[in-house]
Amino acid sequence: MHTLLLALLLSTETDAGPPMDAGPPKDAGPPKDAGAPKDAGAPMDTGLPMDTGLPMDAAPPVDAVPLMCVAPSMDAAPPANPLPDFAIARVRTQEPVVALTFDACATLKQDNGFDREVFDILKREQIAVTVFPTGRWIETHTAEAKELAAEAWIEFGNHSYSHAYMTRIPRRQAVEEVGRTEAIIAELGRRSVAFRPPAGAWSRSVVRLAATHHLPTVEWDVVSGDAGGHVAAEKMVATVLSTARPGSIIIFHINGRAPYTKDALPDIIRGLRAKGLGFATVLDLLHEPDAQPEPAQPSLLGYPPLHDSKRGPEKAKGIVDEHSPD
Numbered sequence: 001m002h003t004l005l006l007a008l009l010l011s012t013e014t015d016a017g018p019p020m021d022a023g024p025p026k027d028a029g030p031p032k033d034a035g036a037p038k039d040a041g042a043p044m045d046t047g048l049p050m051d052t053g054l055p056m057d058a059a060p061p062v063d064a065v066p067l068m069c070v071a072p073s074m075d076a077a078p079p080a081n082p083l084p085d086f087a088i089a090r091v092r093t094q095e096p097v098v099a100l101t102f103d104a105c106a107t108l109k110q111d112n113g114f115d116r117e118v119f120d121i122l123k124r125e126q127i128a129v130t131v132f133p134t135g136r137w138i139e140t141h142t143a144e145a146k147e148l149a150a151e152a153w154i155e156f157g158n159h160s161y162s163h164a165y166m167t168r169i170p171r172r173q174a175v176e177e178v179g180r181t182e183a184i185i186a187e188l189g190r191r192s193v194a195f196r197p198p199a200g201a202w203s204r205s206v207v208r209l210a211a212t213h214h215l216p217t218v219e220w221d222v223v224s225g226d227a228g229g230h231v232a233a234e235k236m237v238a239t240v241l242s243t244a245r246p247g248s249i250i251i252f253h254i255n256g257r258a259p260y261t262k263d264a265l266p267d268i269i270r271g272l273r274a275k276g277l278g279f280a281t282v283l284d285l286l287h288e289p290d291a292q293p294e295p296a297q298p299s300l301l302g303y304p305p306l307h308d309s310k311r312g313p314e315k316a317k318g319i320v321d322e323h324s325p326d
Ligand SMILES: [Zn+2]
Pocket: 103, 104, 105, 159, 163, 198, 199, 324, 326
């Protein structure tokens, strides 16, 4: 694990772009927002700019972060390992556990909601989970957010402020997207344990931006498909049960836009248990003694395995819309 990470980090230390990136040019010469971190608390009342075409990789502050020396900030124990220099899809481990994760996505234009029935199922089953709210979701669901924060079995992650494509927004905004939500989560009396970029759009700069807050970037390897209600409960159950394995990170939603999650979840929980799999939070997974984080597929545009041509126009937006699978 250490050797692998060290090799990965050393081999990529001078590369400002995302690993294995065959997509858009990485260093097209955009202006540098050298003072970006100062703006983390800046108001955003003018709304978010749409895609400016500015890749983040040219901005200097985050790339200077020595990942090997950064320890994630945790609610509990310090990390067993340095932060990986990639977005994590799953954690290779012999421990028969998986992590259920629930995104609570909201944008500046769309508050979405809260799936209380999902919350009640998890509470009844006493399953520790990781919830990734956007800062905007917390602001528009203050009572529910406090309710989540009061539950020790719920771990918090950071899902940006406005659900922006982190790879397609100006550097200064990207810094604010993460920092502002960290501050909002802190106001709940909690600390996030990971950063989950909307749409799974990530680059090494995004990972390093999260690392400035001592957060690993965490995606998923099992997609329930619950977002938008396009997948029936039975299909979700079959998909999750057939693809989950030890160390899997499974993505669901708890923001009122995944109507069948509550129907699928009991069978998914029952089925995973029948397969001998238990439940861990993302932080638990990362702390398994034999934990070896595995990288997510690099994606500057998001949804690498799921993307289809119908989403083409939406890709041009700076904000991930309501149909996003994450
Ligand atoms: Zn999301």
